[in-house]
Amino acid sequence: MFILKQKKKLLVVIMILIAATTIILSFALKKDDAIATINGEAITKDQLYNEMVKQYGSDTVDQLIADKIVAAEAKKQKITISNSELEEQVQKLQDSYGGEEAFSQALESNNTTLKALKKDMKNYLMIKELLTPEIEITEEEMKTYFEENKDSFVxxxxxxxxxxxxxxxxxxxxxxxxxxxxxxxxxxxxxxxxxxxxxxxxxxxxxxxxxxxxxxxxxxxxxxxxxxxxxxxxxxxxxxxxxxxxxxAAIEANYDNSKAQIKETLLEQKIDTEYTTWLEDKKKDYDIENTLAEG
Incomplete structure (x- = not known):
């Protein structure tokens, strides 16, 4: 593959759910079924399930609860993400990796799939729609960001x-x-x-x-x-x-030409920092019972 220097452009837009989530939730258990043996001693599906719950269960359930709240709040506000919007964002992410092959390799190295990525991307876009009206970005903030990062706009x-x-x-x-x-x-x-x-x-x-x-x-x-x-x-x-x-030809940094990009960057930064507070506040409106956390 002809990528000549290790200068990889990375666009971190969303957190990809670990592949273990699907395994935990979809495991069809029969306690006596052996999935492996060592010197005749069986390792059962039940043992595997329990170990996976110990390692990943709490974080996975927390994520699923958060996703349910986001979906419910989006429904309240009649927020929907169209397939065309989703495909556009996935294409931007793919382009940022330098093309389809590099993008596929990134998915593989993160132990995820395009289907899982799209699910998380859709969730992120709903979060963005929900939080954007509550976020203010001032002209002063944008100018400050431009001056502090001027080289990146050249x-x-x-x-x-x-x-x-x-x-x-x-x-x-x-x-x-x-x-x-x-x-x-x-x-x-x-x-x-x-x-x-x-x-x-x-x-x-x-x-x-x-x-x-x-x-x-x-x-x-x-x-x-x-x-x-x-x-x-x-x-x-x-x-x-x-x-x-x-x-x-080379183009010098220009604030007016960069305002839209700066605003989008600051918006994503503020969503990242304010999402946890927003989520904890919204949880108060829901009757949540997490038996895994209680255990």
């Missing part, structure tokens, strides 16, 4: 490029000759590139700034004119043929 020079990655110089020269003879870059990427994350998209890398790729790749990509194709470029990953498709 847009560095960016290049949009595609590449074909091959293992050796001989193959790279062969691809370069085919391009010189008029072959299509995207089709050659699909046929030759060893970068599994981009080859099916014709080698497209999208826009990137300096420092996101290894130095040898960066130097050529930023020096190459738009619509030009490079000679083979050697990096630790092999040999690249690079095609520059577009460029964006």
């Amino acid at each position: 847009q560095a020079e960016q290049v949009k490029a595609s590449h074909i990655l091959v293992a050796d110089e001989k193959t790279a020269n062969e691809v370069k000759q085919k391009l010189a003879n008029g072959s299509d870059f995207a089709e050659l990427a699909k046929a030759y590139s060893t970068d599994a994350s981009t080859k099916d998209q014709g080698g497209e890398l999208g826009y990137f700034s300096k420092g996101e790729m290894v130095t040898e790749f960066d130097n050529v990509a930023f020096a190459l004119p738009v619509n030009q194709i490079s000679d083979p470029v050697k990096t630790e990953y092999g040999y690249h043929i690079i095609k520059v498709e577009a460029k964006k």
Whole structure:
């Protein structure tokens, strides 16, 4: 996979429920059923269930109670989250990880699924709708945030490029000759590139700034004119043929252009800090009995 530096963009929007939740709630118990044996001694489903409840039960039940309260409050206020809204947010999260493959790997490493993620995302969006009317964000707060984080609002020079990655110089020269003879870059990427994350998209890398790729790749990509194709470029990953498709000039930080982004960031920060207080206050309106907590 051609991600050349460990500079991963992370967008922490929601907390993903641990996979154990489903296991705890869906376990069909028959006390005498053995799920494993050691020297003939059985480990039963009942033993597994009890151990999982000890480890995860209390936190899981607390989360389920919170989810029920959020759903009930959303229903009271006629708040609904459409499928299109949900898909839009999931797509933004996927884009922040650099594409579908990296996103799928992130889900796997967090021991969760897209279905579970969507469930938690929907819950978060309902929380956001419920709390937003109660949150005030002043112009002074936004200006202060901008000044303290000005560097993050600078847009560095960016290049949009595609590449074909091959293992050796001989193959790279062969691809370069085919391009010189008029072959299509995207089709050659699909046929030759060893970068599994981009080859099916014709080698497209999208826009990137300096420092996101290894130095040898960066130097050529930023020096190459738009619509030009490079000679083979050697990096630790092999040999690249690079095609520059577009460029964006650097843009200085501008408060007016960044206000919407700043407001959204501050809103999410305040939701994160005020949600616990809001939830504890709402719990007073509900008759809650948690036998697990009592035990």
